[in-house]
Amino acid sequence: MAGPLRLFVEHPLGEAQPVPLTREQAHYLFGVMRQGVGAEVRLFNSRDGEWRARVTEAGKRGGLLTVEDRTAPLRVPPDLWLLFAPIKKARTDFIVEKAVEMGAARIMPVQTDFTNSERIRQDRLQAHAVEAAEQCGGTFVPEVCELQKLSTLLAGWPADRQLMFCDEAEADGEAGSSALGGVLAGGPWAILIGPEGGFSEAERARLRDMAQSHVVQLGPRILRADTAAVAALTLWQLRLGDWA
Amino acid sequence: MAGPLRLFVEHPLGEAQPVPLTREQAHYLFGVMRQGVGAEVRLFNSRDGEWRARVTEAGKRGGLLTVEDRTAPLRVPPDLWLLFAPIKKARTDFIVEKAVEMGAARIMPVQTDFTNSERIRQDRLQAHAVEAAEQCGGTFVPEVCELQKLSTLLAGWPADRQLMFCDEAEADGEAGSSALGGVLAGGPWAILIGPEGGFSEAERARLRDMAQSHVVQLGPRILRADTAAVAALTLWQLRLGDWA
Structure with a gap:
């Protein structure tokens, strides 16, 4: 269960894509997990696979990630x-x-x-x-x-x-x-x-x-x-x- | 998960065998489950299968069951x-x-x-x-x-x-x-x-x-x-x- 922090987001994922954080995600990432600007997070949205992103803005009630590159393809379970x-x-x-x-x-x-x-x-x-x-x-x-x-x-x-x-x-x-x-x-x-x-x-x-x-x-x-x-x-x- | 109350005991099981209850079992059976004299309980001990028993004495710190008949054979899991x-x-x-x-x-x-x-x-x-x-x-x-x-x-x-x-x-x-x-x-x-x-x-x-x-x-x-x-x-x- 170790490894990079992972977050599910609704947002589309792609290179250089900015992804805003919800209040809950910002609380989790910056409050609970003590991460800050520059931290690496992996994102997925059930559509675009897994992407590496980095924190570019960190606040108490929100924040921004910027997507870098894809780290894993989408894996959809069987029907x-x-x-x-x-x-x-x-x-x-x-x-x-x-x-x-x-x-x-x-x-x-x-x-x-x-x-x-x-x-x-x-x-x-x-x-x-x-x-x-x-x-x-x-x-x-x-x-x-x-x-x-x-x-x-x-x-x-x-x-x-x-x-x-x-x-x-x-x-x-x-x-x-x-x-x-x-x-x-x-x-x-x-x-x-x-x-x-x-x-x-x-x-x-x-x-x-x-x-x-x-x-x-x-x-x-x-x-x-x-x-x-x-x-x-x-x-x-x-x-x-x-x-x- | 419904069905009769079941208890694991260390005691040998066989027809007409009296089986004393531990303090914890008595508390569970009479206190928590509100059972009394005459209540049916199924017993097993990892050796003799499952047996029907009936409460013959019920107290705060102990009690006695009397074994009646066998209700299921012993089923030992694979090694x-x-x-x-x-x-x-x-x-x-x-x-x-x-x-x-x-x-x-x-x-x-x-x-x-x-x-x-x-x-x-x-x-x-x-x-x-x-x-x-x-x-x-x-x-x-x-x-x-x-x-x-x-x-x-x-x-x-x-x-x-x-x-x-x-x-x-x-x-x-x-x-x-x-x-x-x-x-x-x-x-x-x-x-x-x-x-x-x-x-x-x-x-x-x-x-x-x-x-x-x-x-x-x-x-x-x-x-x-x-x-x-x-x-x-x-x-x-x-x-x-x-x-x-």
Whole structure:
């Protein structure tokens, strides 16, 4: 986790481009990290890769960076959504962080029949995703969506998007060792992690009826939702993603 | 995570066996969880599987359970050690919890050349492993060892134990998608997760020299140590472990 300071910015990045800092970024860079004029920072914006920049103005409420050269190309994750039912705050934060590290393109909190938490702070989770990408050398920040009902989402599910459905209660799911073995290619996918209380019978029936769904069993032990998220992302990246 | 209350005990388990509760267990069961005489609890001890028991005496400082029948067989994880360099407290706790869920048989904190933390609370981490097994339906609690120097551990490394060595800095590691593909069988294994600051050159050279070591790359993104632990355990369980 060492290495140069990294910041996500909305601004376009290119040679000699001036990039203004937000108040929060200025506070972080100059207040918390004690940097000043001349300091090197790496910038990314989910579009232009990673660029080296240098502080040219430093103030209490803002500052300016000037972009120098590109230090890494843009790396976009595979077209993979992660759907999960929000759980306790720390574990929800954790799932968002892990989804960024493991390379999900979109993070979608869903409300299931047995979801306890009925609200999320989308802005806080999105900021958490930005921070994860900054810390882990990413050049892309996945979008964190607002909480949606799983039933609504499934009702309008794209015909071409496959769904890996991880359910502890499904004894007849494909075992991890062979899961997705018959699937030929990547293309659009989503992973759905069950809530701590499991899915309802209605949800389970709905999911089984979908032509796009693939029931997968994540080993013989019961996994917490946050563990299941990382394990499922690993399995998918190994079989169909960019771990090749 | 719902379901009956579960407790790890040291006591042998068998029909009609009386099992005394420790003060902490009595506090948890009667104080926190508000259970009383007649309540059902599931017990496991890493040896006899899971047994149904009922509270027959309940007190402030102790209590007694009486064992009824066996509800699940003992499930011992594969002979897999997880070696990792302790990091910040919350993330070290997390790694221990995830190692239990993912099925490591032994958890070994190691001090590397670049490990920041030089102390761990072994008793606290062991209690954390017990709690993880209780909550996740396990019947076995892996031993959490005291902190050891990686160099000492490697100097006496068992000839028959393979070592999966996960290092972000090793660009020439086997990619996850093909990693361990040539390895025929399980047998004794260990996974070594690098510290946040990476391995030293001396450590890297030492690890590369070992006939038992297999360098594996966990995808194209940089993973935190705790993410790497879950991803590596998933990869190993899929390829060589009990996810078959």
